[in-house]
Amino acid sequence: MIEKGVVNRYAKALAEIISREKDPEKVFDRIFVIVDALLHETSYRFFLNPSISKQDKFDRLSSFLEEIKLEDKYASFLLKVVKNNRFRVLQYLKKPTKEYLYRKLGIVEVDLTVPKKLTTETEKKFVKAFEKKSGKKVKLKVKVDKDIIGGAIARMGSLVIDGSIKTNILKIKEKLTGEL
Numbered sequence: 001m002i003e004k005g006v007v008n009r010y011a012k013a014l015a016e017i018i019s020r021e022k023d024p025e026k027v028f029d030r031i032f033v034i035v036d037a038l039l040h041e042t043s044y045r046f047f048l049n050p051s052i053s054k055q056d057k058f059d060r061l062s063s064f065l066e067e068i069k070l071e072d073k074y075a076s077f078l079l080k081v082v083k084n085n086r087f088r089v090l091q092y093l094k095k096p097t098k099e100y101l102y103r104k105l106g107i108v109e110v111d112l113t114v115p116k117k118l119t120t121e122t123e124k125k126f127v128k129a130f131e132k133k134s135g136k137k138v139k140l141k142v143k144v145d146k147d148i149i150g151g152a153i154a155r156m157g158s159l160v161i162d163g164s165i166k167t168n169i170l171k172i173k174e175k176l177t178g179e180l
Contacts, residue, residue, distance in 0.1 A: 007092045010081065014093065015100035017073055028101060031074055035090050038078075047087040057082050108136045111155040113143045113164075130156060
């Protein structure tokens with residue numbers, strides 16, 4: 001198991017590099033398409049095989065990154081991960097890198113659960129409301145869940161706003177049964 005601190009150091013370094021790009025979110029997506037390819041079962045076994053030398057792993061990764069024409073700074077980052085014998089870090093890197101990157105860019109991700117698909121206009125209203133509340137740019141991730149009946153549940157970092165009808169009904173039920 002990899003230490004969280006090690007993952008966070010790599011994630012922070014990668015987020016710092018990506019944050020300087022003209023379109024950091026696009027670069028983030030490209031990097032993690034490559035990371036996902038490296039984490040494919042065959043590659044994963046190769047890079048974790050202790051009988052294969054570190055140099056062979058480094059050379060294989062280097063030629064792959066040259067072949068796909070990955071920018072030097074990102075190729076260097078991935079090669080350093082392999083050189084430091086930290087290949088396992090890659091499987092835990094995406095989420096913390098995104099969190100550091102968004103923090104650096106002043107973006108907050110909001111998970112919104114609703115009972116039915118929202119119109120574009122309604123999504124924009126939610127984005128505007130959350131931007132006002134957070135003071136940051138909002139990336140809205142909408143999930144449809146018919147079980148919440150009506151209303152919505154929003155998660156913005158550690159803040160949860162539960163305005164679902166189902167929760168309100170449960171609160172009323174609790175009050176009524178508790179008061180009787």
